[in-house]
Amino acid sequence: MEREKFIIRQISVFSENKPGRLAAIAKALQEEEINILAFSIAEADGFGVVRALVDKPRKAYEKLSGIGFNVAFTDVIAVQMKDIPGGLYEIARILGEGMINIEYCYAYSGKDAAVLILRVDDVDAAISTIMKGGGTLLESSLFQ
Amino acid sequence: MPRDDIRKLQYRLLKTLVYRLYSFSPFYHDRMRAAGVHPDDIRTLGDIRRLPFMVKNDLRDNYPDRIFVAGQEDLVRYHVSSGTTGKPTVVGYTQNDLNNWTASLARGLSSCGLGRGDVLQVSYGYGLFTGGLGLHYGAERIGTTVLPTSVGNTERQIELMQDLHTTAIACTPSYLLHIGEVAEKMGISIKNDTNLRIGILGAEPWSETMKTRIEEWLGIKAYNIYGTSELSGPMFCECTEQKGFHVWADLAYVEILDPGSGEQLPPGEQGEMVITMLQKEALPMIRFRIGDITSYDDEVCGCGRTHPRVHRISGRVDDMLIIRGINVFPSQIEYALMAIPEVGQHFMIEVDRKGALDDMLVKVEVRKEAFSDKITDLMAIRKNVEHRLRNTLNVAVNVELVDPGSLPRFEGKAKRVIDRRKI
Structure with a gap:
């Protein structure tokens, strides 16, 4: 939950x-x-x-x-990325190592950080993998 | 043959045919009873107008062979064409039927100057379609060498045309234009670099303008050939006068009718062509309404032949389309779409000519329930629709997915076809 x-x-x-x-x-x-x-x-x-x-x-x-x-x-998830070289790599590496397949994704670069929005084959597994890997997921309440 | 003798022969053949059908064809017996006509009522050739019509749907409704008069053991061949809905129509031939078909084409091909020493490249489809095999046997009968290339593989067709010194080609006029274009890309001029001198062109409507263009560009004589699978296949061809195709009067009786009143129209007037095949055995066709609009000419031809001539087809009484030589009815598309739950039943057909070839686009709406966020799913729906339509129509179709509710809805007669071809 x-x-x-x-x-x-x-x-x-x-x-x-x-x-x-x-x-x-x-x-x-x-x-x-x-x-x-x-x-x-x-x-x-x-x-x-x-x-x-x-x-x-x-x-x-x-x-x-x-x-x-x-x-x-x-259903998609949003992950915060560091707005520096290597920011995307950090997230993509976590998902790759966790064997999570990205169906599609898009990103925006905001004031505070960059955000990657992801559609993956297994949302629950992706959330666990990112949390375990030290990534920062954004809560849906931030958007909606 | 003098005109009077022709008419006497036609009357005798008609009378025999009607008696035979009344006795041996439950289908036609019932039709005649329903129309209140008995074979004894046919006392002159003009009495043919008392006989009931046949339409393409009669074949579909009696699929596959319920209105055949000959038993299967007397048949030597089948051909199959697409029907007006998903169901195909089957035609059968006795040996005599094949002989008459071959004779009809042998006469037609001779009349436009083909014979021994010629090489005819038959680039109509071979197989269930009647075009390839029909022309094949007709040409062999008059000693012409046949090169049975069938359709497609255009570059190879052009190579063979050069290597084997093809003098004549039988195909659709649009395919011949395509051949001309491909040849030019290969650096070959059909006019200067081949022996081609005659085109036997048909299976789709084409205009005088297109004929002139083909003749001037390719340096050949372009002859119109006409037929449908119900008549046997390609059947009647223009002679060297090029003033309409001769309908061999011992094989067929042609009427041009006012599509509204059904009255016979005099020579020169445009109306619906109705053909009675006087000698067919396996699948007799009486007063067959093909749906083509044209006019006829009863004057003795400049070539000396006394058989009547029918002019170029100028239109259709229904919404049938001819795409790359294949008959396509919008009702077939409707039928095919009904079996695909992902798309709605509304559709629009857009036909263009890309280069020389027909290009048919079918627009369909994606149903709400089938909409997926994934492009690959949508692409799969489109592929599936294309595949199903291709299987039903026997012709390649492009499909475009459009927004639900965006296609026009029709009350009454639907106009689902936008035909932008200029022929």
């Missing part, structure tokens, strides 16, 4: 790869006064998936679904 607090609900939005789709998503979030804390776009041939950490995920889900988007929640 201790681990639960580190699991963050990311919203994933299917989007056709054409002009104006990201604007439509962003506009909808603005209308609901939802703040985007981090996001990334994965693109494939002809379509993409927009992934975002937002402060009000449930509200974002409802709003985007309501205007016709395909939306899903995905």
